[in-house]
Amino acid sequence: QSVLTQPPSASGTPGQGVSISCSGSSSNIGTYYLYWFQQLPGRAPKLLIYKDDRRPSGVPGRFSGSKSATSASLTISGLRSEDEADYYCATWDNGPSGSFVFGTGTKVTVL
Amino acid sequence: EVRLVESGGGVAQPGGSLRLSCAASGFIFDDFTMHWVRQVPGKGPEWVSLINFNGAFTRYVDSVRGRFTVSRDNSKNSLYLEMSSLRAEDSALYYCAKDTTSGYSGYEVGNFDTWGQGTLVTVSS
Numbered sequence: 001q002s003v004l005t006q007p008p009s010a011s012g013t014p015g016q017g018v019s020i021s022c023s024g025s026s027s028n029i030g031t032y033y034l035y036w037f038q039q040l041p042g043r044a045p046k047l048l049i050y051k052d053d054r055r056p057s058g059v060p061g062r063f064s065g066s067k068s069a070t071s072a073s074l075t076i077s078g079l080r081s082e083d084e085a086d087y088y089c090a091t092w093d094n095g096p097s098g099s100f101v102f103g104t105g106t107k108v109t110v111l
Numbered sequence: 112e113v114r115l116v117e118s119g120g121g122v123a124q125p126g127g128s129l130r131l132s133c134a135a136s137g138f139i140f141d142d143f144t145m146h147w148v149r150q151v152p153g154k155g156p157e158w159v160s161l162i163n164f165n166g167a168f169t170r171y172v173d174s175v176r177g178r179f180t181v182s183r184d185n186s187k188n189s190l191y192l193e194m195s196s197l198r199a200e201d202s203a204l205y206y207c208a209k210d211t212t213s214g215y216s217g218y219e220v221g222n223f224d225t226w227g228q229g230t231l232v233t234v235s236s
Binding site: 002031033035037039044045046047050051088090091092093094097098099100101102103104105 | 146148155171173229
């Protein structure tokens with residue numbers, strides 16, 4: 001099991017807003033930058049948000065990230081059908097061995 | 112165009128070995144840290160290893176440390192993952208990914224801006 005916990009699913013109708021939480025601890029989210037990845041079916045993960053709240057060029061403005069203490073969230077404002085995908089938070093964890101870790105993942109369904 | 116192409120996957124027996132390769136193009140390969148990430152179909156990604164820009168520093172997830180070795184040949188714009196003592200639980204789609212840093216600390220890595228299409232590894236007798 002991952003040290004980063006996400007809800008298994010989230011859903012909304014087109015145009016609605018959806019938020020996905022990512023819960024960790026002081027050894028990961030509380031210390032290091034947080035990243036979000038989107039994975040469409042059959043595709044490699046794609047960077048969606050980097051360094052907590054920054055959007056790479058080409059990522060639509062409806063995606064935003066935030067972080068507070070040991071939790072983070074990804075918000076999709078104005079859901080579109082093409083946003084139906086799996087979403088993963090990720091960061092470094094300075095546990096006994098230190099490693100990069102991905103969250104448990106959230107499947108977003110557009111109703 | 113920035114591109115990563117993995118190869119070398121296949122079927123290996125438990126206890127066996129495989130060498131994965133990742134060919135990079137479209138960017139200055141020796142400026143950036145590179146990663147291997149694996150994913151069992153239907154499950155989430157798992158970070159496996161990283162190597163910094165010049166190969167001097169490497170890091171591994173606990174489950175592969177001592178069995179897998181990451182390396183790079185900057186003259187060939189290539190990244191490698193030597194896998195030995197393979198186990199059934201190593202079966203997964205293996206991706207290489209480019210970072211935007213040249214470093215290796217937890218404060219620097221994670222910005223995986225480019226991924227390959229993956230190469231499938233199956234460990235089975």
